[in-house]
Amino acid sequence: MTHPRREPFRSIHVSNILSRGVRVPLAALSGLLAGFSALAVAELVAAAVRPEAGPVIAVGGAAIDRTPVAVKDWAIRQFGTNDKLVLQLGILAVLALFSIVIGVLAVRFRRAGAAGVLLFGVVGAVAATTRPDSTGPVDALPSVVGALCAAGLLYYLVVLLTRTLPSSAPAEGDTRGDTVGRPAGWDRRGFVIAAGAAAVASAGAGFLGRSLNASRGAGATASRAGVVLPRPASQARPIPSGAALHTPGISPFVTPNKDFYRVDTALVVPKVDATAWKLTIHGKGVTRPLTLTYQDLLDRPLIERHITLTCVSNEVGGPYAGNARWIGVPLAALLKEAGVKPPSRGGSADQLVARSVDGMTIGSPVEDLMDGRDALLAVGMNGEPLPFDHGFPVRMVVPGLYGYVSACKWIQDIELTTFVDYDPYWVKRSWSQRAPIKTQSRIDTPKPFATPKAGTIMVAGVAWAQHRGIDKVEVRVDDGPWQRADLAAEDTTDTWRQWSLPWKATSGGHTLTVRATDRTGTTQTEERVGTVPNGATGWHSVVLTVQ
Ligand SMILES: Nc1nc2c(c(=O)[nH]1)N[C@H]1C(S)=C(S)[C@@H](COP(=O)(O)O)O[C@H]1N2
Numbered sequence: 001m002t003h004p005r006r007e008p009f010r011s012i013h014v015s016n017i018l019s020r021g022v023r024v025p026l027a028a029l030s031g032l033l034a035g036f037s038a039l040a041v042a043e044l045v046a047a048a049v050r051p052e053a054g055p056v057i058a059v060g061g062a063a064i065d066r067t068p069v070a071v072k073d074w075a076i077r078q079f080g081t082n083d084k085l086v087l088q089l090g091i092l093a094v095l096a097l098f099s100i101v102i103g104v105l106a107v108r109f110r111r112a113g114a115a116g117v118l119l120f121g122v123v124g125a126v127a128a129t130t131r132p133d134s135t136g137p138v139d140a141l142p143s144v145v146g147a148l149c150a151a152g153l154l155y156y157l158v159v160l161l162t163r164t165l166p167s168s169a170p171a172e173g174d175t176r177g178d179t180v181g182r183p184a185g186w187d188r189r190g191f192v193i194a195a196g197a198a199a200v201a202s203a204g205a206g207f208l209g210r211s212l213n214a215s216r217g218a219g220a221t222a223s224r225a226g227v228v229l230p231r232p233a234s235q236a237r238p239i240p241s242g243a244a245l246h247t248p249g250i251s252p253f254v255t256p257n258k259d260f261y262r263v264d265t266a267l268v269v270p271k272v273d274a275t276a277w278k279l280t281i282h283g284k285g286v287t288r289p290l291t292l293t294y295q296d297l298l299d300r301p302l303i304e305r306h307i308t309l310t311c312v313s314n315e316v317g318g319p320y321a322g323n324a325r326w327i328g329v330p331l332a333a334l335l336k337e338a339g340v341k342p343p344s345r346g347g348s349a350d351q352l353v354a355r356s357v358d359g360m361t362i363g364s365p366v367e368d369l370m371d372g373r374d375a376l377l378a379v380g381m382n383g384e385p386l387p388f389d390h391g392f393p394v395r396m397v398v399p400g401l402y403g404y405v406s407a408c409k410w411i412q413d414i415e416l417t418t419f420v421d422y423d424p425y426w427v428k429r430s431w432s433q434r435a436p437i438k439t440q441s442r443i444d445t446p447k448p449f450a451t452p453k454a455g456t457i458m459v460a461g462v463a464w465a466q467h468r469g470i471d472k473v474e475v476r477v478d479d480g481p482w483q484r485a486d487l488a489a490e491d492t493t494d495t496w497r498q499w500s501l502p503w504k505a506t507s508g509g510h511t512l513t514v515r516a517t518d519r520t521g522t523t524q525t526e527e528r529v530g531t532v533p534n535g536a537t538g539w540h541s542v543v544l545t546v547q
């Protein structure tokens with residue numbers, strides 16, 4: 001047998017037979033590069049479609065939509081407000097792992113590798129088009145185009161890795177003899193160039209996509225910066241001196257915006273340009289449908305109120321409650337203008353469904369919104385336009401109802417309907433249709449497992465029963481008698497109330513427990529129930545060791 005002499009030229013291109021020890025990592029690298037390029041290209045395409053249609057956001061959002069309540073509650077408990085970051089990192093980790101697997105598989109089964117990548121594209125496309133904020137089939141584009149590019153890239157890289165040698169002569173250095181039949185060679189130079197070019201191009205596409213997506217919010221940011229909140233026609237009553245205690249460690253009476261809890265399903269905070277924003281009010285029993293601009297709202301008489309907002313997912317003693325000074329348009333007046341009547345006066349709609357720009361739906365009882373309480377279409381929070389995180393340009397705030405049945409952020413549509421006819425987002429996910437806030441009290445200080453010195457210790461915290469008011473807070477040390485805490489002055493029944501109690505602490509382990517009584521005379525029940533379906537009950541206690 002004679003072999004043609006290998007020309008020096010060829011030996012630059014096909015320098016080696018790929019040993020198994022190198023092939024697997026290179027195949028894995030090819031997979032990773034394909035995954036990275038898919039995301040990068042998708043990001044760029046998403047900039048042309050909608051940032052929210054990108055695969056990571058879409059898959060993350062779809063995961064949130066489908067997460068069982070128990071898992072969602074667990075995630076909120078474990079990760080708090082970082083839950084979304086954890087979710088996205090998780091998605092990236094899974095994607096990286098699958099990319100590696102697909103890359104390694106592709107060396108043996110090229111077509112299967114490419115098909116695996118396409119399958120991922122399909123998952124992204126389905127997620128994007130089935131999200132509640134989807135604008136249609138076009139949302140599939142980022143995932144589809146990204147996956148096509150990645151499949152092509154992976155196929156090409158694998159070809160370079162497993163190119164058949166022009167001569168069947170074993171190349172220098174290959175002593176393993178583990179190749180059967182015609183040995184596979186690899187185009188080292190070609191691979192390095194292709195992989196490098198793919199990495200650079202993907203990084204460029206990804207970077208460009210990112211910056212285009214970021215600049216999309218520029219109009220919204222400018223519109224927010226341009227807002228001058230008018231003086232409210234009706235100002236919040238001044239906070240009574242004595243409503244805000246100065247006990248170290250207690251929640252401040254007014255929660256600063258930067259510390260205000262945030263609970264929503266948005267992986268990308270919606271950036272809405274207020275100058276282009278519109279709100280429509282329509283539906284059952286609406287005799288005069290309304291369309292309002294942001295300026296229309298600012299031109300109306302505004303009211304300013306302190307209202308304490310609470311999340312139904314707040315566990316006993318949990319952090320998801322905050323008190324802010326809101327400025328907004330009274331919703332009841334707008335509803336009246338639209339011809340809406342509450343059910344008690346013959347109105348045909350008993351549920352108002354607010355819909356946000358990100359497809360969230362939140363349903364509130366029309367009766368409650370029109371019973372005289374300060375239900376607001378809020379534009380301002382603690383003296384500034386709503387922060388983006390808290391619903392800019394406009395959100396609802398309703399005293400006495402948990403956020404998921406009242407506080408729609410980034411609102412854009414109000415539809416009057418009935419509880420029989422429509423289940424909003426969380427109701428479809430096993431939460432109650434109606435959810436007034438339950439009376440709760442929380443010990444802010446001392447903290448659990450604190451080790452203070454014996455002597456007089458200030459026990460202090462907050463209690464809330466929005467729209468009913470707090471009448472009494474009691475504290476119990478271990479199994480001792482209930483002792484009445486000192487209540488700070490009441491601002492309004494719609495705000496939480498601070499309380500404190502000096503305690504002569506003796507050394508040893510102790511359990512402090514708190515309970516509140518609202519103005520209807522009802523004392524918080526000791527019975528522990530979880531947050532699902534309409535809010536937790538039970539007494540908050542803190543265990544500590546006095547030295
Ligand atoms: N668009 C939209 N609005 C929303 C939500 C959401 O997920 N999306 N979450 C609701 C819930 S469950 C609560 S408790 C409040 C929280 O408001 P905050 O984030 O401003 O504190 O917003 C409500 N409004």
Ligand SMILES: [Mo]
Nearest residue numbers: 311312403404
């Ligand atoms: Mo909530």
